Amino acid sequence: MDYVVYLEPSDKIVMARVELKYLTADVAHQIFAEILQAARGTQALAIDLATVDFIDSTAIGELVFLGKKLRNGGIACTIAGLKPHLMGLVRMMRLETIMHFSEDADAGIKGLVNKLKIEMPNS
Amino acid sequence: MLQAVDTMQILIVDDDVAIRRILAAMLQKWDFDVIQANDGEEAWQLLQHQPVSFILSDWMMPQLNGIELCRRLRAAGLPYYIYFILLTGKDQSDDLIMALEAGADDFLTKPVNAKELRVRIKAGERVLHLEKALLAKNQALQQANRELAASQQRIQRDLQAAASIQQHLLPGSPQTGLPVGLAWAFLPAEELAGDIFNFYPLDERHLGFYLIDVSGHGVPAAMLSVHLARILSPESRPDSLVRLPKNPLHTKQHTASMGFFNLGRQKRTGPAIRMESFRSPVEVVTRLNGNFQADDRNMMYFTMIYGIIDTRSGQGSLCQAGHPYPLLCRSDGSIESLGEGGFPVGLVAEADYEAVDFQLRPGDRLLLYSDGVTECVSPENLPFGTDRLGQSLCDARQSSLQDAMEQIKNALVAWSPRSSGKISFSDDVSLLAIELSAES
Missing domain, CATH: 3.60.40.10 (PPM-type phosphatase domain)
Known part of the structure; x- marks a missing residue:
């Protein structure tokens, strides 16, 4: 399955845009490993999943584990742009109580900037 | 079975005894093992119990001519390849086309030049070498395929047994x-x-x-x-x-x-x-x-x-x-x-x-x-x-x-x-x- 991860790193925040429709077991581990690697040494990470239509159970597990690793590494994280039916899945699993979700990438970045009291990237 | 290349057996098919002798002398001098047949029919009968992978055959012969022998061999679908050189006095391009269409690998005009025959046989040996190597690889692949199929069947049986156990855990x-x-x-x-x-x-x-x-x-x-x-x-x-x-x-x-x-x-x-x-x-x-x-x-x-x-x-x-x-x-x-x-x-x-x-x-x-x-x-x-x-x-x-x-x-x-x-x-x-x- 083809996917693209666009990384926009700054010294404080990494913005990762994942472009694919089906986030499944085949690719989730690799994608999140790439993102985790890019986020090391920064303060915050925003993952834009706006193009994703479907997330399978294994990919959800991978996402939760990524969140745990980021928390343990002291890196704030937000998942941005999930479609409404996927947010329904998140709520059904109560994941919004252990991870942060934003309506879109801009809101996610702003939220992280406010939370960490850091400068906007590229500002 | 194929002969080892260093003692390759060559079948000479010609109704002219003198030509057969000349060819046989040349081939034996080059360390080939030679057998002979008087015409296509005799060659065909001989091949039924003595597989040979290289044939030098005259075109014009009584009973079964060289072209017909070649066609019959190719149609037989033998489990090994026979390199077939047709010898003839004909040298028109139509004759060459007919020979190749009948399944001949090469074509030599009489009288046969010894040096030319030698290099043509060398070329045939290379083809047979490749064919032999391909055959060995195919056999290895077939064996691997058989083992994979057997393994797949075992896995399938195990999966079906596991699925049956799982079904029994569902409500009855x-x-x-x-x-x-x-x-x-x-x-x-x-x-x-x-x-x-x-x-x-x-x-x-x-x-x-x-x-x-x-x-x-x-x-x-x-x-x-x-x-x-x-x-x-x-x-x-x-x-x-x-x-x-x-x-x-x-x-x-x-x-x-x-x-x-x-x-x-x-x-x-x-x-x-x-x-x-x-x-x-x-x-x-x-x-x-x-x-x-x-x-x-x-x-x-x-x-x-x-x-x-x-x-x-x-x-x-x-x-x-x-x-x-x-x-x-x-x-x-x-x-x-x-x-x-x-x-x-x-x-x-x-x-x-x-x-x-x-x-x-x-x-x-x-x-x-x-x-x-x-x-x-x-x-x-x-x-x-x-x-x-x-x-x-x-x-x-x-x-x-x-x-x-x-x-x-x-x-x-x-x-x-x-x-x-x-x-x-x-x-x-x-x-x-x-x-x-x-x-x-």
Whole structure:
């Protein structure tokens, strides 16, 4: 399955845009490993999943584990742009109580900037 | 069989004895092993019991000429290759075309030049070398294929046996001895499923039930689901999560202080329900979550519903752990969705779970289902969805519970795409329905 991860790193925040429709077991581990690697040494990470239509159970597990690793590494994280039916899945699993979700990438970045009291990237 | 290349055998076919002798002398001088035939027919008979991989044949001969011999050899489909050089006095391009079309590999005009013959035989040897190497590789590939096919058959047999064991862990009969109707449907996506469900009487009035969907597919998911079915079985065993161990310390006061099964939130007016022998849904799920935590190497967790219904009062309680919201179709056709979500089991070590209490009345139907039902997509990529499932449940409420499950199953089959004429589900499909009998 083809996917693209666009990384926009700054010294404080990494913005990762994942472009694919089906986030499944085949690719989730690799994608999140790439993102985790890019986020090391920064303060915050925003993952834009706006193009994703479907997330399978294994990919959800991978996402939760990524969140745990980021928390343990002291890196704030937000998942941005999930479609409404996927947010329904998140709520059904109560994941919004252990991870942060934003309506879109801009809101996610702003939220992280406010939370960490850091400068906007590229500002 | 093919001769070793350094002592290659060459068959000379010519009705002219003098030419045969000249050719034989040349070939023997070059260390080839020579055999001779007087014409095509004699060569053909000789080849029946003496395989030769190189032939030098005259064109014009009595009985069977060189062209016909070549055609017959190629048509015979021999298991080894014969390099065929046609010798002739003909030198027109039409003759060359006819010889090559008959299957000859090379063409030499008489009188034969020794040096030319030598290099042409060398070229033929190279072709036979390659053919021999290819044959050896093909044989090795065929052997590997046979071993793979045998291995595949063994795996397939093992998978079928495992699937049969898994099927036996599903409910066998809707009869529980309790005043409750039960029906289900199960359509695994592969031989082995990650879904599993069951129900059982916990005592003379309480029904326990669950539906589990293990993340992922295949053997690992199936093995975990089988293990879960075992520890969720109602038999009194030390590893049973459903039953409380027989311990005098487990008095009613003790279990209450542990937050055990407590149906409803309002003050109870009827007789107290005896629950000393089994654990509440919340405790069962909490204990499961304590026992199973996914890690990096093993990204396995599961969503589930575990519930208990008092079949006399219709009071029920369930715990929803990341699993789709159960649907309750009331006898008047209205649909309710139960629960407000909960953590899947195995993802969050410190997860707190909540009880979802509900009241079943005779004619009401409770439906548990896996996400393979609602996420079943049509060829146009539209999900079946919760609304359509609820509507299907409601539309079938005049039918028997079993017929209602069949109708929903048929609706899913009609909804799903077909691959090579077969119905194809990308995830396991499980449905479990419970209905309180009118006489309860």
